[in-house]
Amino acid sequence: MVFALLPKKSPNRDGGEVEIEKDLRVEDMEATPSGQDGPVLVSRENRQTVGVGTVENPRMTCRNVDIYYGDNHAIKNVSLDIGRNEVIAMIGPSGCGKSTFLRCLNRMNDTIEGCRITGEITLDGINIYDPKIDVVPLRAQVGMVFQKPNPFPKSIYDNIAYGPKIHGLKGSKSALDEIVETSLKKAGLWNEVKDRLDKPGTGLSGGQQQRLCIARTIAVNPEVILMDEPCSALDPIATAVIEDLIDELREQYTIVIVTHSMQQASRVSQRTAYFHLGDLIEIGPTEVIFTNPRHELTQDYITGRFG
Amino acid sequence: MNKDDSKANKKVEKRTIDIVHQGLAKRYRAEGRFKFYGLAAIVMSLLCLAILFISIVGNGYKAFRQTYVELEVFFDPAILDHENLSAANYSGLVKSTLRKMFPEVKGRSEKRELYKLVSPGAAFQLRKMVLKDPEIIGRSISVWVPADDDVDMLIKGYFSTDAAENARRLSDKQLAWIEQLREQGKVKKKFNTTFFTAGDSREPELAGIWGAAVGSFFALLVTLLLSFPIGVAAAVYLEEFAPKNRWTDLIEVNINNLAAVPSIVFGLLGLAVFLNFFGFPRSAPLVGGMVLSLMTLPIIIIASRAALQSVPPSIREGALGVGASKMQMVVHHVLPLALPGMLTGTIIGMARALGETAPLLMIGMVAFIVDIPRGFTDPATVLPVQIYLWADSPERAFVERTSAAIMVLLAFLMLMNAAAIVLRKKFEKRW
Numbered sequence: 001m002v003f004a005l006l007p008k009k010s011p012n013r014d015g016g017e018v019e020i021e022k023d024l025r026v027e028d029m030e031a032t033p034s035g036q037d038g039p040v041l042v043s044r045e046n047r048q049t050v051g052v053g054t055v056e057n058p059r060m061t062c063r064n065v066d067i068y069y070g071d072n073h074a075i076k077n078v079s080l081d082i083g084r085n086e087v088i089a090m091i092g093p094s095g096c097g098k099s100t101f102l103r104c105l106n107r108m109n110d111t112i113e114g115c116r117i118t119g120e121i122t123l124d125g126i127n128i129y130d131p132k133i134d135v136v137p138l139r140a141q142v143g144m145v146f147q148k149p150n151p152f153p154k155s156i157y158d159n160i161a162y163g164p165k166i167h168g169l170k171g172s173k174s175a176l177d178e179i180v181e182t183s184l185k186k187a188g189l190w191n192e193v194k195d196r197l198d199k200p201g202t203g204l205s206g207g208q209q210q211r212l213c214i215a216r217t218i219a220v221n222p223e224v225i226l227m228d229e230p231c232s233a234l235d236p237i238a239t240a241v242i243e244d245l246i247d248e249l250r251e252q253y254t255i256v257i258v259t260h261s262m263q264q265a266s267r268v269s270q271r272t273a274y275f276h277l278g279d280l281i282e283i284g285p286t287e288v289i290f291t292n293p294r295h296e297l298t299q300d301y302i303t304g305r306f307g
Numbered sequence: 308m309n310k311d312d313s314k315a316n317k318k319v320e321k322r323t324i325d326i327v328h329q330g331l332a333k334r335y336r337a338e339g340r341f342k343f344y345g346l347a348a349i350v351m352s353l354l355c356l357a358i359l360f361i362s363i364v365g366n367g368y369k370a371f372r373q374t375y376v377e378l379e380v381f382f383d384p385a386i387l388d389h390e391n392l393s394a395a396n397y398s399g400l401v402k403s404t405l406r407k408m409f410p411e412v413k414g415r416s417e418k419r420e421l422y423k424l425v426s427p428g429a430a431f432q433l434r435k436m437v438l439k440d441p442e443i444i445g446r447s448i449s450v451w452v453p454a455d456d457d458v459d460m461l462i463k464g465y466f467s468t469d470a471a472e473n474a475r476r477l478s479d480k481q482l483a484w485i486e487q488l489r490e491q492g493k494v495k496k497k498f499n500t501t502f503f504t505a506g507d508s509r510e511p512e513l514a515g516i517w518g519a520a521v522g523s524f525f526a527l528l529v530t531l532l533l534s535f536p537i538g539v540a541a542a543v544y545l546e547e548f549a550p551k552n553r554w555t556d557l558i559e560v561n562i563n564n565l566a567a568v569p570s571i572v573f574g575l576l577g578l579a580v581f582l583n584f585f586g587f588p589r590s591a592p593l594v595g596g597m598v599l600s601l602m603t604l605p606i607i608i609i610a611s612r613a614a615l616q617s618v619p620p621s622i623r624e625g626a627l628g629v630g631a632s633k634m635q636m637v638v639h640h641v642l643p644l645a646l647p648g649m650l651t652g653t654i655i656g657m658a659r660a661l662g663e664t665a666p667l668l669m670i671g672m673v674a675f676i677v678d679i680p681r682g683f684t685d686p687a688t689v690l691p692v693q694i695y696l697w698a699d700s701p702e703r704a705f706v707e708r709t710s711a712a713i714m715v716l717l718a719f720l721m722l723m724n725a726a727a728i729v730l731r732k733k734f735e736k737r738w
Contacts, residue, residue, distance in 0.1 A: 106628075108624065108627065108628065111623070111624075111627065113551060136630050136631075136632050137630070138630075139627060139628060139629070139630040140629075140630035143628060143629065143630075144624075144628035145628075146621060146624055146625065146628065148621055150619075150621035150622060150624065150625040151625070152622060152625060152626070152640060153622075153644065162626075162629060162631075162639070163629035163630060163631075166629075166630070166631050166632075166635050166639075167630060213625070216625075216629060217628065217629060219629075220629055220630055
């Protein structure tokens, strides 16, 4: 099978999805390599997205998303879907905009001065950048785990209970206790902390803190969890624990993970998107991206030529 | 040609490590000098501080003791009229007692000199005793009454008896009487409770710091109640909610400017606005507190903003990430973490307000006030103004009282700073 794919970017925004779906058919076609052996890669100069960004019945869809920080064009015309109960990894060299893109999915970028977003991002068919949309329920629906573990300087119990409390999910103390217990169990932290729930969350080790943050996020029962390099500050053992956790969480949640580690992306994700300097270069099933990249930039990155 | 070049190069070129070694001694010397300058500066400042404290304490510690004279008072029913005890002639009682103790004293001027040995406060003391317990009329009781400030100064050794009689405050006769009393053991130095319980007085031995302390307390309470909530609210709005544009920049610049405005300008403002325009009472702690809060507000706002800025953004993100609204993020997470810094800034501002004199002069808190203020609108003065007033008084005995008042003021300042440290330690959380 030879891949050669040069989809044209859709000139009009509304046609984006249609255009990409056409590419699906192109994928099966035999490429016409001009007398070369092996797969023909898309050249480095070509910055159009290679691969299929859409899935059936998506949870979130992003169409022609452009993000600017002041004059800086951080994300350029990115379109992709996030499916249900999948882990989608975003990889790419530093400064490629993958974190920026991730933070747009629950409007965390609203807090950044001078950040401007165009295009459309929908959650279950509703545009989250609609002026009528309230960010508070959106963030309850799309939770986020950050690069650096950031537990609140409160007790472990209060860390978990904070989200349910402010959303008024559970009134009684026993119900709250239950949420705390199940969240910590889901995050695989229960056995380690059940005897010291009143101790400060900041006293835990780095890996435990990160799992505490994950537990805090799932305590509000979100539908999508965004993870921004959740393991970058952790050692390999803690990383392995969190990766197992991500795999388990996939059954209930949709997870978008940004990572620097290609091994991590290949271990935990079903689909992978490769970003380069603000462009979505290639997207596809993880095993395809890592074994048969179809873009020179992707191949450079996964073979370690840069990044 | 080439060979010569490389040879020459080899001669000139040293190993890097040799160059490093060459400069090393000089580097260490420079470092040593730098350390010495720093140490010298610290020693200098500690020395100045020590001199200041020694001079204040040295001048002031004697004010905490006061000379008392023991009088054998016969509460004469002839002098004390049962009908009108509160207006009876108590100073006559004191005089008759003194005459009885020194029966040899005759003649008007001599008697007058004798009466000057005890404080006019003695009469008030006897009055108080009688009013408290009228039963003592007709009995003889020995009472310790405060000596006059000149006697006090003599006993404390502040003036020499070698000078010519007309060049000193006490005559030869008075010195002889005092000597006589001393021999009888009727002169004693006791702890000066008056100093801590009385208001101001023209007589040094009757003057106390309590009136000014209460005035300071009321004024600072008003300052705290006004400036802390307003300052924190302003800081939170500017730091967390306000859009960053030209207007907020302008406000920020102006707050910084206000912090640098001389305090007397705030006093003039208070005089013009609070007294003349709104017609608030003069010399009142209420107005003093309002003027002082104008002065401390910028300090509190700046300190609170710095405290808010020092809260790590990751905490804010974490709160927003679980779906907290901005308000919840600020109230639940940012404010508790910024509180220690805010409290520290507030207490530093309050400490500055406690030591402030100039703006209060403008609104009439410099008046001579004997009564202890009972509320926010009673005429009052404050500690630093009291110090200023005493420092201005001609009596020798006010010198030590000035120093003693400074010690009280410094004690209050240290107390407030200690409170700031304790509060910071208590609320401080590490992350």
